[in-house]
Amino acid sequence: MKILIVEDEPIAAERLKSLICASRADADVGAVEASCEGAAQRLLRENYDLIFMDIQLEDGLCFDIFEAIDPPCPVVFCTAFDDYALQAFKANGIEYLLKPVRADDVNEAFDRYEALKLQLGSDTKRDVAKAIDAVHGPKQRFLIRAGNRLFSISVDETAWFETRGRDIALRTFDGRDFYIDDTLNELERKLDAARFFRINRQRLVAIDAVEDIRIEEGRYQVKLAADPSPVLVSRDRVSDFRRWLDR
Numbered sequence: 001m002k003i004l005i006v007e008d009e010p011i012a013a014e015r016l017k018s019l020i021c022a023s024r025a026d027a028d029v030g031a032v033e034a035s036c037e038g039a040a041q042r043l044l045r046e047n048y049d050l051i052f053m054d055i056q057l058e059d060g061l062c063f064d065i066f067e068a069i070d071p072p073c074p075v076v077f078c079t080a081f082d083d084y085a086l087q088a089f090k091a092n093g094i095e096y097l098l099k100p101v102r103a104d105d106v107n108e109a110f111d112r113y114e115a116l117k118l119q120l121g122s123d124t125k126r127d128v129a130k131a132i133d134a135v136h137g138p139k140q141r142f143l144i145r146a147g148n149r150l151f152s153i154s155v156d157e158t159a160w161f162e163t164r165g166r167d168i169a170l171r172t173f174d175g176r177d178f179y180i181d182d183t184l185n186e187l188e189r190k191l192d193a194a195r196f197f198r199i200n201r202q203r204l205v206a207i208d209a210v211e212d213i214r215i216e217e218g219r220y221q222v223k224l225a226a227d228p229s230p231v232l233v234s235r236d237r238v239s240d241f242r243r244w245l246d247r
Contacts, residue, residue, distance in 0.1 A: 001050065002046075002048050003028065003029045003050050004029075004030070004039070004043070004046075004048045004051045005017060005029060005032045005053075006032075006039045006057065006062060006065075007032060008034040008035065008056075008057045008058040009054070012054070012078075013032045013034075016052055016078065016101060017029050019101065019106045020052065023103065023106045024110055031046075035057055035058050036057050036062060039053075039057075039062070043069055043072055044069060047072065048073050050073060050074055050075075051074070052076045053075055053076070054077075055084050055088070056081070063087055063091060063183075066091050067184070070185050070189075074092055074094045074113060075091060075092045076093070076094060076095045076097060076113075079096075094112050094116060095108065097109065138191055138192040138195075140154065141153065141154050142155075142158075142170060142178070144180070146178075153170065153178060157172045158170055159206055159226045159227075160203055160205040160206060160224055160227070161180075161184060162202055162204075163184060163202045167179050168180050168184060171226050173225050173226055174226070184198060184201075187204055188204065191204075194247060197240075197241060198237070199233045201234070205222070205224055205231075209224045209226070210222055210223075211223045214230070219233070220232065220238055220241065
């Protein structure tokens with residue numbers, strides 16, 4: 001069982017490794033990463049069955065990793081803080097352990113992992129969140145908070161989503177902006193793929209928002225509703241973009 005530890009405190013990392021190896025005889029803790037960048041690069045190169053991950057790392061919050069890549073396997077979050085639980089379970093979290101992590105905590109995390117394997121069948125690398133979302137179908141509405149008000153925006157009103165720093169903005173067809181909790185990776189998974197497509201790392205767009213497409217010097221430029229400036233399609237997304245348009 002191949003396990004990655006993401007922890008920027010060497011003593012905590014070594015203690016966690018000892019607890020893992022004591023709990024599972026087949027545990028292969030092949031690597032320890034201390035940063036978001038290091039963990040992201042390793043996850044792009046290697047496959048793991050389970051990740052034990054601290055939340056506050058030396059170069060930012062671990063959730064930044066999942067802005068660049070989808071969670072490749074279940075994650076056990078280990079942290080000294082209890083205010084990231086919602087974000088953790090959105091990022092394939094199966095356990096949320098508060099430091100100092102105890103042997104019983106690690107044992108329970110492995111029990112949850114084994115139960116998850118039974119539920120999902122033999123494909124243990126399957127995206128846990130995808131399996132859950134498939135039961136509910138594509139997302140239809142977004143709950144918005146503005147000051148002390150709560151209201152709902154329909155997917156039908158949404159022209160596109162955009163990353164703005166650490167935030168995700170939802171732009172409606174009539175030009176209003178709202179900020180939501182989901183990441184673009186989560187939105188790709190939750191929304192109807194026939195209606196929404198991620199044209200680059202920053203932008204996820206609705207098919208009905210595509211007003212014009214031009215090819216300039218080999219680059220695809222898209223004019224979107226409620227946006228005065230054309231947006232470039234990433235070169236590695238062009239083929240998929242054409243297929244999406246030609247459904």
